[in-house]
Amino acid sequence: DAGVTQSPTHLIKTRGQQVTLRCSPKSGHDTVSWYQQALGQGPQFIFQYYEEEERQRGNFPDRFSGHQFPNYSSELNVNALLLGDSALYLCASSLGQLTGELFFGEGSRLTVL
Amino acid sequence: DQQVKQNSPSLSVQEGRISILNCDYTNSMFDYFLWYKKYPAEGPTFLISISSIKDKNEDGRFTVFLNKSAKHLSLHIVPSQPGDSAVYFCAASEVGSNYQLIWGAGTKLIIKP
Numbered sequence: 001d002a003g004v005t006q007s008p009t010h011l012i013k014t015r016g017q018q019v020t021l022r023c024s025p026k027s028g029h030d031t032v033s034w035y036q037q038a039l040g041q042g043p044q045f046i047f048q049y050y051e052e053e054e055r056q057r058g059n060f061p062d063r064f065s066g067h068q069f070p071n072y073s074s075e076l077n078v079n080a081l082l083l084g085d086s087a088l089y090l091c092a093s094s095l096g097q098l099t100g101e102l103f104f105g106e107g108s109r110l111t112v113l
Numbered sequence: 114d115q116q117v118k119q120n121s122p123s124l125s126v127q128e129g130r131i132s133i134l135n136c137d138y139t140n141s142m143f144d145y146f147l148w149y150k151k152y153p154a155e156g157p158t159f160l161i162s163i164s165s166i167k168d169k170n171e172d173g174r175f176t177v178f179l180n181k182s183a184k185h186l187s188l189h190i191v192p193s194q195p196g197d198s199a200v201y202f203c204a205a206s207e208v209g210s211n212y213q214l215i216w217g218a219g220t221k222l223i224i225k226p
Contacts, residue, residue: 042216104156
């Protein structure tokens with residue numbers, strides 16, 4: 001049973017560029033949430049997708065956008081990258097919105113130079 | 114403004130003894146609390162949760178205590194084992210937020226043999 005998979009695991013971009021991160025949820029899960037974790041901090045909620053729609057959004061600018069596909073996989077896009085966007089981006093999946101028990105992937109480490 | 118605080122960045126405990134990890138929160142609307150464990154290069158893994166209608170929840174060696182009046186929760190691990198060495202995150206969600214989690218910064222637990 002495949003868990004949550006994310007790609008790429010590491011990437012380096014320069015300021016102003018755009019990045020797309022990908023996530024496949026755990027088998028049977030239909031809800032995907034994205035989190036940003038800066039060094040030495042806890043994860044911060046970016047947004048959540050359910051039934052291909054953004055259902056909730058944290059305090060992140062519109063440069064952060066996402067998408068969920070019919071197979072429940074998801075993408076996180078960040079435009080006009082800033083140095084402060086350097087972080088570990090975590091994808092978490094769950095079944096519906098009925099539980100706070102999330103299953104996380106290993107994350108995508110983004111470095112912006 | 115940190116709504117969930119883990120004031121101890123690290124904690125060192127002898128194998129076999131009790132580990133106590135603490136978490137404080139400021140938002141009285143939080144009604145669901147979780148603990149996650151994170152190993153290096155892995156995503157966080159759900160450990161145990163507690164609803165605000167309870168003051169204690171046990172799962173094997175892990176017990177979470179909730180003191181609503183003090184806005185404080187703690188995770189007890191008894192007995193501590195070397196495999197428990199990890200970063201532990203406390204997270205909370207607010208009534209009606211569909212389990213949008215607010216996370217603490219984490220406490221690194223080191224179990225000494």
